[in-house]
Amino acid sequence: MIQEFDNKNKDIKIWINGELLHRDKAKVSVFDSVVQGGDAVWEGIRVYDRRIFCFDKHLNRLMESAKSMDFQDIPTLNYIKNAVFSTLKANDMKDETHIRLTLTRGEKITSGMNPKLNRFGCTLIVLAEWKPSIYSGKKLKLVTANIRRNSPLCLDSKIHHNNLMNNILAKIEANHAGVDDAIMLDLNGFVAETNATNIFMIKGGAVFTPFPKACLPGITRGLIIEICKNNNIQILEQDISLTELYNADEVFTTGTMGELARVIEVDKRKIENKGGVLMQLQSLFRKLTKIEGEKLAF
Numbered sequence: 001m002i003q004e005f006d007n008k009n010k011d012i013k014i015w016i017n018g019e020l021l022h023r024d025k026a027k028v029s030v031f032d033s034v035v036q037g038g039d040a041v042w043e044g045i046r047v048y049d050r051r052i053f054c055f056d057k058h059l060n061r062l063m064e065s066a067k068s069m070d071f072q073d074i075p076t077l078n079y080i081k082n083a084v085f086s087t088l089k090a091n092d093m094k095d096e097t098h099i100r101l102t103l104t105r106g107e108k109i110t111s112g113m114n115p116k117l118n119r120f121g122c123t124l125i126v127l128a129e130w131k132p133s134i135y136s137g138k139k140l141k142l143v144t145a146n147i148r149r150n151s152p153l154c155l156d157s158k159i160h161h162n163n164l165m166n167n168i169l170a171k172i173e174a175n176h177a178g179v180d181d182a183i184m185l186d187l188n189g190f191v192a193e194t195n196a197t198n199i200f201m202i203k204g205g206a207v208f209t210p211f212p213k214a215c216l217p218g219i220t221r222g223l224i225i226e227i228c229k230n231n232n233i234q235i236l237e238q239d240i241s242l243t244e245l246y247n248a249d250e251v252f253t254t255g256t257m258g259e260l261a262r263v264i265e266v267d268k269r270k271i272e273n274k275g276g277v278l279m280q281l282q283s284l285f286r287k288l289t290k291i292e293g294e295k296l297a298f
Contacts, residue, residue: 002134002135002138002180003134006129006130006131008130009023009129009130009131010023011023012091012128012129012130013026013087013090013091014026014087014125014126014127014128015083015084015086015087015124015125015126015127016028016123016124016125017123017124018083020086020087020090026125026127028104028107028123028125029107031107031108031109031110031111032104032106032107032108032123033104033105033106033107033108033115033118033123034102034104034105034123034162036108036111036112036113037113037163038161038162038163038164038165039069039104039105039115039162039163040102040103040104040105040123040161040162041062041065041066041069041071041102041103041159041160041161041162042062042100042101042102042103042160042161042162043058043059043061043062043099043100043101043160044058044098044099044100044101044255044256044257045058045084045098045099045101045256046097046098046099046256046257046289047088047093047094047095047096047097047098047099047128047293047296048095048096048289048290048293049094049095049289049290050094050095050295050296051289051292051293051294051295051296052084052088052099052293052294052296053256053289053292053293054219054223054292054293055081055084055293055294056294057219057222058101058219059077059080059081061160061219062080062101062103062160063077065158065159065160065161066103066122068156068158068159069105069159069161070115071103071105071122072105072115072118072121072122073106073121073122074103074122075103075122075124079124080101080103080124083124083126084099084101084126084128085296085297085298087099087126087128088128088296088298089296089298091128093128093130094296094298096130096131096132097128097129097130097131098128098129098131098256098257099126099127099128099129100125100126100127100128100129101125101126101127102123102124102125102126102127102162103122103123103124103125104122104123104125104162105118105122105123106118106120106121106122106123107119107120107123131257133257133258133259134257134258135253135258135259135261136259138180138261139261139262139263139264140179140180140181140253140261140262140263140264140265141179141180141263141264141265141266142174142179142180142181142182142183142194142263142265142266142267143173143174143177143179143182143183143266143267144182144183144185144242144266144267145169145170145173145174145182145183145184145185145195146173147166147169147170147173147184148184148185148186148187148192148214149166149184149185149186149192149193149214149215150166150214151186151187151213151214152213152214153187157192157212157214157215157216158212158216158217160216166184167184167195167196168195170182170184170194170195171195171196174195179265181194181195181196181197181253182194182195183199183242183245183266184214185242186210186213186214187214188239189241190210190239190240190241191210191240191241191242191245192210192213192214192215193210193214193215193216194253196253196255196257196258197218197253197254197255197258197261198210198215198216198218198220198221198253198254198255199245199251199252199253199254199263200221200224200251200252200253200254201240201244201245201248201249201250201251202248202249202250202251202252202275202277202278203244203247203248203249204249205233205234205275205277206233206234206235206236207224207228207233207234207235207236207277207281208235208236208237208238208240208244208248209221209224209225209235209236209237209240210237210238210239210240211237211238211239212237218254218255218256219256220254220255220256220259220260220285221254223285223288224254224260224281224285225237227281227284227285227288228281231280231284233277233280233281242266242267245266246266246267246269246271248271248272249272249273249274249275249277250262250271250272250273250274250275250277250278251263251266251271252278252281259282259285260278260281260282260285262278
């Protein structure tokens with residue numbers, strides 16, 4: 001497994017609706033919408049050297065997801081920021097920290113799917129853990145999943161929601177295949193993303209990534225596109241077939257939890273990993289993490 005329990009997290013405090021609770025006592029109601037139907041939105045956020053990386057971008061996406069889901073009585077940005085800062089301070093976390101920020105539709109008056117049963121406003125959860133990049137130093141092997149990534153016709157992946165069954169089913173296929181993650185195709189058979197990350201390929205010095213039609217347009221994905229444009233590296237968004245991926249010079253994934261991770265195998269096809277563009281992008285990304293983000297006040 002890529003992740004294991006870290007003993008540093010055994011006594012962490014978690015924010016739930018204004019209270020900081022020991023992890024053993026941090027709980028939500030069985031009537032909360034996240035329990036009833038995965039009815040919640042979330043963000044994964046990193047802390048690097050006393051800075052919350054891309055904080056505003058993550059909060060903006062959280063708010064847009066909540067609006068798209070028609071949440072009512074959404075907490076203000078200032079309230080959410082204060083909750084995050086308070087949680088980090090309570091745990092004395094200033095670096096190598098991953099924050100799972102969750103906003104649910106809130107508690108219902110009785111069991112049921114209808115949002116009209118929600119009468120108490122949203123539930124805010126701030127879970128901060130000691131967690132360096134989960135793919136650090138690891139080279140990934142991927143397999144193509146049979147399960148397809150959602151189309152906007154079904155459920156728009158631009159809503160960063162907690163109902164992750166689509167992704168979990170793909171991850172189960174990866175587990176059964178004995179590899180790290182699964183590539184998910186869109187309904188037309190083109191590469192969308194993996195079950196957990198966005199995906200890029202490099203060919204002839206140019207960088208390619210799928211259109212954000214069936215995939216989440218991730219924050220790290222967007223940063224890589226910006227980095228390429230600012231450093232005269234050709235970047236193209238386009239439909240990518242598995243055949244193109246098999247024959248790429250380099251393949252890598254991007255995400256907040258795992259940063260930029262090299263892929264060495266797709267469906268038992270070895271990726272040559274030649275050209276050095278990924279190493280350049282990793283270096284430029286690391287430089288960005290040292291200067292970008294909202295500073296901690298403690």
